[in-house]
Amino acid sequence: SFYLIEERDYKVNDIIKVRIEARDNFGTSAAKGGGDFFKVKAYHPQTRSSISASQTISYGNGSYDAEILAFRSGPLTVQVMLGNSGHFIDAVKHLTSEPHTHAMDFYATFVNEATSDKTQCRIQADAFISGVVCNLTNRNGETWFCVKPKPGLGCSDLTDMYTVRRKNALDLFKMFPPEDRSTTKRAYLSGNVGNIFVSPDGDQTSIGIQQASPFGFWMNNEWLSTSCNNKHFSRQPKLAAKCITNRIFYFLGDSTIRQWFEYFLRKSHEQNYWTEKSSSFIQAYEQGSFRDVWDSRSSRIERTNTTFYYRVHGPPMQNGAAASSMRYISNELDQMLKRSDGGRSLTVVVGIGPHFLQYNPLVFRKRLTIIITAAEKMLARNPEATVIVKGLGTFDRGLGIGECCLTDWLSYRLNKITQQVLQNSKVIYMDVWHMTLSHHSPDLIHPVDEVISNQVDLALSYSCRG
Numbered sequence: 001s002f003y004l005i006e007e008r009d010y011k012v013n014d015i016i017k018v019r020i021e022a023r024d025n026f027g028t029s030a031a032k033g034g035g036d037f038f039k040v041k042a043y044h045p046q047t048r049s050s051i052s053a054s055q056t057i058s059y060g061n062g063s064y065d066a067e068i069l070a071f072r073s074g075p076l077t078v079q080v081m082l083g084n085s086g087h088f089i090d091a092v093k094h095l096t097s098e099p100h101t102h103a104m105d106f107y108a109t110f111v112n113e114a115t116s117d118k119t120q121c122r123i124q125a126d127a128f129i130s131g132v133v134c135n136l137t138n139r140n141g142e143t144w145f146c147v148k149p150k151p152g153l154g155c156s157d158l159t160d161m162y163t164v165r166r167k168n169a170l171d172l173f174k175m176f177p178p179e180d181r182s183t184t185k186r187a188y189l190s191g192n193v194g195n196i197f198v199s200p201d202g203d204q205t206s207i208g209i210q211q212a213s214p215f216g217f218w219m220n221n222e223w224l225s226t227s228c229n230n231k232h233f234s235r236q237p238k239l240a241a242k243c244i245t246n247r248i249f250y251f252l253g254d255s256t257i258r259q260w261f262e263y264f265l266r267k268s269h270e271q272n273y274w275t276e277k278s279s280s281f282i283q284a285y286e287q288g289s290f291r292d293v294w295d296s297r298s299s300r301i302e303r304t305n306t307t308f309y310y311r312v313h314g315p316p317m318q319n320g321a322a323a324s325s326m327r328y329i330s331n332e333l334d335q336m337l338k339r340s341d342g343g344r345s346l347t348v349v350v351g352i353g354p355h356f357l358q359y360n361p362l363v364f365r366k367r368l369t370i371i372i373t374a375a376e377k378m379l380a381r382n383p384e385a386t387v388i389v390k391g392l393g394t395f396d397r398g399l400g401i402g403e404c405c406l407t408d409w410l411s412y413r414l415n416k417i418t419q420q421v422l423q424n425s426k427v428i429y430m431d432v433w434h435m436t437l438s439h440h441s442p443d444l445i446h447p448v449d450e451v452i453s454n455q456v457d458l459a460l461s462y463s464c465r466g
Contacts, residue, residue, distance in 0.1 A: 002066075002080045002189055010070045010198045016042065018078055020056075020064040020189065034058035035086030037409045039394075040066040041438045042076045042196070051217035052438040071217045073200035082187040084409045092407060099124045101358040104165045106316060108134075108323070110149040110157040119147035121161065123316060123363060134158065136315070140330040140370050144315045162320030214434040223435055223454040230461040234453040243464035245304040250336070250348045252311050252329045256446065257351030257390060258293070260459075261310040263452050265299045294321035318355050330374035333387075337378045346385040347463040348375070353392040353418070354445060357410040364414050368421050375427045386463045388428045390455070391415045393436035395445035408443065428462050430455075 005017040022036050035058065043050035053066040068078070084092075095102055106121040125133050125145040134155035136144040148155065216225040222232055233240035251261045294312040301307075312321060314328035329350060336346070350371060356364040368389075375387045392415040394408050415433045422429040432455055441448045447455075 002078070004196070005065065010196060012070055012073055012198055012200060014070040014198070015054075016068040016070055016076075016078075016196060018053075018066045018068065018080070020066060020080055022062045022064065022082075034060045034062065034064070035089055036064070037083040037086075037089060037412070038064060038066065039081045039083045039408070039437055040068065040079070042068045042071075042078050043438070043440065044072065044074060044076055045440070047072075047219075048221040048440055049217070049219045050438045050440060052214050052434045054214045069214070069217070070196075070198045072219065073198050075195040075197050077195055080189040082189060083412075084407050088407070089409055092410065096358055096360055096410070099126070099360050099363060101316075103358045104163050104318065107162055107164065108146040108149075108158055109160040109162070110153045110155075111159045112153060112157045115150070115152050117149035117153050119149055121146035121315070123359070138314070138328045138331055140328070140334070140374060142314055142328045142330060142367060142370055158323045160320065160322055161315055161317065161326065163318050214438070215431040216434060218435075218438055218440075221450065223458065225458055225461070227431070228458070228461055228465070230458045231464075232454075233457045233460050240460070241304055243460050244301070244306045247306050247345050247347060247463075249306070249308045249463075250311070250332070250346075251309065251351070252332055252348065253313050253351030253390075254317075254354050255293070256354065256393070257349060258310055258312070259446055259452055260349065260351075260456055261297070261299070261308055263449070263456055264308050268299060268301050294325045296325060296327070313352050313355075316355050316359075329371045333371070333374040333378050337374075337381055346382060347459075348378075348385070348387045349390060349459055350375070350388070351390045353411070353414045354395075356414065357406060361413055361417055365417050365421065368418060372421055372425055372427055376425060379426050383426075386428065387426075388430050388459055388462055389418060389422060390459075391418050391429060391431050391433055393432045393445070393447065394443040430458060430462065 001023075002018050002020045005019050010016060018040065020038060020040075022034075038056055040053035040056060041050055049072055051069055051071045053068050055067055057065045057067075059065075066080070070076070100122050107118050108121050110117045110119070122145055123143055125135070132148040134146045134148050136146060136155075136158075146155075146158070149157065215227050216223050216230075218224075223230070231239065233243060249264070251257045294317070296312075297310050299308045311327050311329075311332055312325055314326050314331075317326060329352065333348070336348070352368065352371070353364065356367065372389070379385060379387060392411045395406075395411060412433065415431075419429055419431075435455065436443065436447055436451060439447070439451055441451065
């Protein structure tokens with residue numbers, strides 16, 4: 001259950017504090033150390049305005065305090081959802097404590113004119129991968145190893161990588177008691193908090209601008225950032241066209257960043273989007289014979305002299321790809337360092353994390369640190385370029401292998417690591433956790449267009465700042 005700590009009149013910019021009491025099935029206070037993962041937000045459904053809690057504090061005895069910024073005047077409704085119990089999180093921590101993942105096995109296919117073979121791969125060359133290996137680690141230290149194929153094939157004959165999900169992964173998880181592996185469905189808490197009415201007496205001209213968290217809120221279906229003065233390019237075509245003119249955009253990473261590339265491609269084909277002229281000025285093209293969604297691609301808008309590129313990150317990839325498609329992000333950044341691409345014309349957006357959820361978090365931290373080091377080298381040579389790392393968002397739990405491994409909490413954990421790694425970096429951290437958490441749509445790993453357009457608007461605001 002949950003309730004307001006203070007029953008009083010609230011003004012805009014006040015902090016609303018909510019007490020959450022976690023209890024077990026017998027109604028007893030869950031005093032076993034806390035650690036439950038709650039998703040808390042306040043919203044006004046009629047205007048599609050909402051905000052997530054800036055922080056949730058655990059007292060280690062089943063009691064939690066959530067703090068919510070009173071970001072708008074009028075009525076607000078508080079919603080509290082149990083994402084995962086502390087017992088569940090302890091189980092997931094255990095399952096992701098080793099360098100490799102218990103959830104799936106990775107394989108490589110080697111082919112030449114005479115024969116073929118498949119071998120197993122891992123992110124570390126450990127006792128499991130015995131014998132001589134193909135070391136596919138790049139010079140920056142992004143590691144990947146595959147067992148060497150049979151005689152007659154060499155490491156250079158690698159063509160594809162793919163994944164087989166382990167059937168016994170759920171059995172592994174079932175070694176924990178049922179109460180420790182529950183909460184695979186949404187669990188909304190009941191509370192005695194009715195509509196909170198916020199009076200407009202506060203300073204509405206600077207709502208949340210000094211708040212470092214939760215990074216922003218939804219107001220009338222638009223995301224208002226509290227970390228930058230973001231513009232809404234999606235409803236201002238002239239401003240959008242001006243922003244992207246004579247620019248090169250690289251989208252490097254997983255399918256959540258490929259979704260951005262596809263958004264630009266779609267907008268490029270919408271008549272009159274980048275300009276008011278109705279003539280056919282768009283020339284969009286894709287290179288290659290794309291065997292799968294991960295193949296590299298590009299699109300160009302002739303009218304604005306804008307080019308977009310998409311490249312998938314290197315292994316691990318949970319759904320596999322052609323070996324030629326998977327490119328280490330640090331390698332791509334090194335190549336930009338060598339080329340003349342740069343200055344204010346260059347924007348790089350990196351999205352990485354979902355394919356590392358089921359690994360020990362140190363694996364992700366190492367990979368991200370290598371990428372940030374390469375990005376900072378590139379920025380040292382091109383200080384006017386923009387490099388953005390998109391954080392992780394919420395996602396639905398229907399992915400993967402059921403209740404065993406995939407959970408919002410894993411995404412939250414890697415997102416916190418992303419913030420930590422970028423804390424003192426010139427590379428821009430762009431938060432989407434609070435954007436997806438507080439939005440009215442379902443928690444989707446590939447958010448609805450409404451969320452994507454606001455994410456892209458925020459990225460363009462960083463790219464075209466000043």
